Amino acid sequence: MAQEGMGAKVGAARVCVVGAGAIGGFFAARLAGAGHDVSVLARGALTGILQEHGIRLTSGGAETAHPVRASDRAAELGVQDIVIITVKAPALAAVAAAIGPLIGPDTIVIPALNGIPWWFFLNEGVVLSGTRLKRVDPDGGIEASIPLAHVIGAVVIASCSTSAPGQVVHASGNKVVFGEPSGQSSERADRVAAMFADAGFVATASPDIRRDIWAKLLGNACFNPVSLLTQSPTDLMLADPGLEQLFVGMMHELLALSHTLGIGLDIAPEQRIGETRKLGHIKTSMLQDLEAGRSVELDSIVGAAIEAADAAHIDVPLLKTVFSMAVQRARMAGIYGEA
Incomplete structure (x- = not known):
């Protein structure tokens, strides 16, 4: 071969x-x-x-x-x-x-x-x-x-x-x-x-690997940056009704963007959140990176989605707010930048 x-x-x-x-x-x-x-x-x-x-x-x-x-x-x-x-x-x-x-x-x-x-x-x-x-x-x-x-x-x-x-x-x-x-x-x-x-x-x-990538992004772009901000595993975040509603809103923004981009992802946010809830006590990769002092992948996971939304003229205010806060948190921890 x-x-x-x-x-x-x-x-x-x-x-x-x-x-x-x-x-x-x-x-x-x-x-x-x-x-x-x-x-x-x-x-x-x-x-x-x-x-x-x-x-x-x-x-x-x-x-x-x-x-x-x-x-x-x-x-x-x-x-x-x-x-x-x-x-x-x-x-x-x-x-x-x-x-x-x-x-x-x-x-x-x-x-x-x-x-x-x-x-x-x-x-x-x-x-x-x-x-x-x-x-x-x-x-x-x-x-x-x-x-x-x-x-x-x-x-x-x-x-x-x-x-x-x-x-x-x-x-x-x-x-x-x-x-x-x-x-x-x-x-x-x-x-x-x-x-x-x-x-x-x-x-x-x-x-349709682009659709598969977006389906994974639906969870990563929500749970990861919020876990970085709250230093919480997924089960504790989902135990908070306010955070759960935040995730629903962020996912709706990502789903709307997917349709504009021709990806057409059809997954109910509540269904996607339920899948994560079944996994129990999970530390996201960004939370693990924060604890280990490693660079976080905020740009590729959240920033790139916001960039695509801007190019497609789609408003994603929740994603932008969470991203800005997460970037500042990562900067203060010294983990935003090159690996």
């Missing part, structure tokens, strides 16, 4: 995971365990840890170790069949500029990121076609470094954390959805989904 791109058998792919945090480590471990040639583009001390110990994954009460190649230089790893990007959004521009040696003519690049990706409006024939999201890709560097033709979109539904560098704990969920940015079905998206399914994921290929 390394010689024939994605045209050869599923079980022999050269896969590079860029960023071996919680989700990246989860992917690397599962794919390596399924027999793929997995490498990790890492940085700092993590590179040496991965070279010596590989990725250690705890899932379902069992711990496994998976050897991977690791380097802090893309040129050492060479051209890949698949490149999976799992860094936080603030680090994406620097990563995009560094991964050129990993990308050959047939390489598939899968940005497994939170929020609205830089490519969301780059296809012809979509509402706001050609719009560059400055909150995500201010100077167009990501767009220039990762050609759209290489991209397969992804939505990840999984809860993972890192107990130590190179050690991933999988708590729940293992769903991954893949799809062409163009919104059309493709053989390569089907093959990627099959590869992940073979590695133990609940993986599917979607004919």
